Amino acid sequence: MEANIRSYCHRLLGASDDDGNEKVEVSRVLLFVYAVLVFVIILELFLHYLEHKTKQSPKYADMLHKTTQELMIVGLIYLLVKFCTVMGLAKKNGLVYQAMDFADLLILFTVLAMVLQALLILVQLRKPNHELRRASFVRSDMLLASAKQSVDAAQQSFCLHRHLTWSKWKTPIQVKLLRSLFLETYGLPQLFPFDKYIEDVQDSQVARLVEIDISIWVVLMMAYALFFTLSGELLHGGEFKSTDKTRWVEFAGFAMGLFLIMCLLLAYLRHLVNLLLQQAAQHADVLGEDWTSQDIQSPASLIKALSHVVQQEAEMPHLSSHQAIEQMRNIADELSDHAHLHGHGGLVAHIFAHDMLLGLLGSACRRARRGKKAHEGKAKGKLHSDNLRLPYFSRKFVHFVVQLLFILNGFYYALFVLCVMYLDGFNVMAVIKSLLMCLPLFLNTFVLAPNITREFSIINGVFRVDASKLSAIVEHFCEVQAVKDDMVRQVLLYLHHNNKTVADVQRALAAADANDDVAGDGYIDMDVLRGVLKQFGYRFPRQKFVTFVRLHFDAKGTTIRYADLIKLLNESESSKVQSLHVAVDISQRHMAQLRVSEGVEPRGNRPQASSSQDFFFI
Template sequence: GTWKVDPKKLSAVIDHIREVEELNDTMVQQIQTHIVDNRLKLNSIREDMNKIDSEDGNVDGFIDIEALRQTLIKFGFKLSRHKFHTLVLLKYETKGTTVKFEQLLDALVPRTGTVLASHASFQILSVYVCMDCDRDLISLPLGKELPLVIFQVVGTMVERFLAATSTDKLTIERVLLSTLLLIIFVVVLEAGLHKLDHFCKKYHKYHEMLNKVTGELMVVGLIYLLVKFVCYFNIIEYGGVQYYSLDAADMLLFFVAVALVLQSLVIFVRLREANAEIDDLTITKAHALVTMAKTQEEAMEVNKALWFKKYRTRSKMRVLMENKLMDAFFHKTYELPSIFSFAKYLREIQDSHIVDLIEVDILGWAMLLILFTTFFAFTGELQQNSAYHKAKGNATVITAPDDQLYVQRIWVFALFVGLLTLGMLAMSIYLRVLNNAVIKHAIKAFLSNEDVYQPENYLATKEDELMSALLVIKQSENDEAEITVDAAIEIMQKRAEEIGKNQKVYTGLAKNSLFIQMVTSSARKMNLNNNTTTDEQDKVDIYKEKMKSLKLPLPFPRKLVQFCLQNFLILNGLYYGMLMSCVFPSISPSDIPKAIALAIPLLINTFFFAPHLLHRFAILSGTWKVERHKLSAVIEHLNEVEEMKNAMVTQINAFLLDKGKEIKHIREELEKIDRNDEHQKDGYIDVERLREVLKNYGFKFSRHKFHTLVLLEYRTKGKTVCFDEVLKTLSPRRATIAL
């Protein structure tokens, strides 16, 4: 550190100082709240500190820093030893290892004019809010009841606001009340967004998704602002034809934007279950999976399980074995070390597709306009001689359609949604066929040189073939030479460079437009086929060398399939917007069940087809062609996990020191779990249980990162990990900084 300054570490120290600077205000607020809630006096803290000062034998207004921290803990504020020392260094006068406590007491005195300045503990009791110039004053007590009272007051204001009728006159008081309600809404919204942004900064994809969501909603809000602007300056007449047409278009775009955001969130949540299973497979060896499958089969035979339970159990186990097979096949095909996280690689592909669904490009909006036009063309409302135009005559304002037109809208919309659902079903079958072909190819790749793979085994069940392949994978796992993490990362970086040499880097409009990428990719392939020699073409396609023997039963134009998949999901979001803006406003209360029935296919597409399509496409596309930036993201993930291991050791030991505990307390808790699990006292516990225990001792790890850490550092058995190795990592010899 002295020889060469690391700018990242220097930035971390700067962030630490900024965080501590903010914690000073937090400390004051929390201690003041604790005093008020527990009906204490500020002098109580002063008396405790004076007592400590007199006991140290030198009444000089200075007390030991650690004694001061323990006193503040009693009064509602907890801060780690290191952060508190930094706070003292920044804010208060010190002498040796002591601090002048009178300065801290001065900071705890509420500023003049604030609410707390009149509380009994600080010489003032309550605050008054004037609800209206002709209303009585309402006293709001401070303490635990304050949030409830504030909620009641705001509720009263909203009730008064909504109680106005069309005959009431517009007054300044009512405008002020509306302004107050809007300010409260803006403050709460900004506070919530700030908290959400702070949380999402820890996760790149979450943060990227949040930025795109706020960006899309900001654009929709700007459109509405422009509509209000042109009405305010009398460019168009408020309540006229132009206003209603702009308002209808704005609401359509708003519903589409919200639908795409909610659909992306649903897909993201639904994929968590599949991702969690693949995370478990990261640390599960092939032989453990085979043992698990055989054990389940034996248990079902003994218990005489019903056929549907057998089918469900076997299907779930077959999916696990297929995913493990694809994991091993990917490692073998691209000669990657075992610590490469195939789960993280698939997650990167899935997340990038989900994020792309939120931001609609110009092609997506053009598709919306075409669909909107086609919809009303099918209903007949665009035809000059239609019943719709005859009914309107010379009317200047668009009104709700009559019963006949409403029925036409219902049937046309049902047709559109039905065609989309059929298209997604066809895409699901298509991807399943291709995935099965890749799985068969992977089985052959592992069994082709084995005695167990004979022609008659083609007649064996798929589960038998998978088990045979996993047994071969087991042998390769045992034979694999151990290498250091740094050496493995170097191999992966080399592979990423080899793969990236011949991959096209898109810039400009093509960077964010899948349609342009698809067109340029097709043109480039045609040019290569027509203008290059065989040797040159082999050189260009060298990154596909490993997949040349894979023969798919159906064509797989990767960019075209990706384009269709993305547009299917965007179409589903567009249909939600059309349902809300074109169908719901024109129905009567008795027809609501019909409108809800129209939403059922859209919900099926969102909750069932969309996650399955994205997951299957991620496996197929990621195996068919490795993208360099996705591979680089996995390498960065491994580097980050390696750094977080050191942070885990430091933070857990700091927590133990702060709470007066030792590593033996963690060991006792882990041994208790070991005694009560399925395999008693074998020294292994479930990975997720271990993560929960470590979280209770001061360090939080995301599920995926913790699985990667276990893969990198510790011995595993199935989904369990040797906890003794983890405890050795946490030993004080490995955590001298924390001590």
């Protein structure tokens, strides 16, 4: 019996022979319907799992949504191919069918390469983003003192040690200078989270990598045609699955050319960042010294510029958290109103709103129509300076170039897999050769692309403020205030259910303080405090936790005073106890009034009569 079932299943799963008259059995279709349903169920469960995991991170949730959207489009293309074969428009396994199948695979591999590349860029940027958050959290005066002490101590060391010491402080000082320039330009308070703003700009750029605009698809098709034109196969009717070894040379040239262009783009963006740093130093220098002729990357120049920033921040009036949030809200509303008034509507504008090249051409046409009027005065929401011009810089054009180069890099992966990889077979030497050919693409993905994204995010965020992201940050502060109440409630609830008190939290924090670099000073690292809160029943999202610390904690470097948390918990606990006592007192008075209204005098108010009755009626 088992042998019969095994042979029957083997026959159902077996490949068809070449007999064109063979009929498809109902049982075979039923078996594969079951197999497809199992696959669909597993895939849906996996997608639900991913949706659940990405709820706490909007950037990954946005990436997941756009990825499924692009894959759905690819699936519809395959459905179109099947429809053409069913309707007889294309013969199965014929030339038209194979051409459409190869086209569908090329688009599929391009989309998959773009998704993987975007995820790798996000992973590569996690460490720089963490450094950016820590640099923004440290006060400028403490950063200046620590940097000067460390650099002065390393002056007598050998060259490599001096370089490594300075590399530790270079990025935080640059972040402080750019932050000072941004806050002064737009009139924002010191409470503004510059790190979160830049990270939001950066995440939106990476999320756009999954979306391939119509104009970029046209450019990709032009690159495809150029590749096969140079190999001589397009004009002479070459086969798609050809064994012509000239494709190796063509692909190596394309990959190396893209690598060199991305290197030049990164060098240009870093030059623009240097110009912004010079502008920041010029703004902070009250003496009016000319910074354009100085090497802004040298330790002496950066430390000197940071000292001016410290002096500038010390002269600023102190604002409470509520005043700072209200100031940010007013500026965000003003910029949003300005963007709404100067928006460009129309049917065509709405249709092509998300196409970067068409948007760039539209901006150029509008600027040409306005002529000189566009340059009269200073546009709100854009950084202008009489002393500094970013040479040959157009924000939209550079953004389009960055997007195009990244997508070309993903397209070359797909082109290599479909048209080049199989030429030498699948042996050890072929694998080594393939890896060497793809080395420029790997360098683009793992080295150049994250650095280009980071540099352009800084330029894009500082040069032109994003009103929508500024409004989102204001809402973020309001959410953190609500999250604070939720955190206190959950921690106190956890302590109550586990028969613990606030003193247990204090002991855990003191134990962590005893094990850090400066033991017993009352300050611990932010991540350590976040971990302790997790132990006591509350998991704080990282970005909201950093904002929460900015609002409610005293800081020393990258450490925070944990006594502020204990004070917050004690105040909340005492207020809850007081509220409970008040509620009990009100309840007792209410019951007493009810008894009086029903004709029953409260026991405490009864006259001391000799009557033996417990109650008397009015």
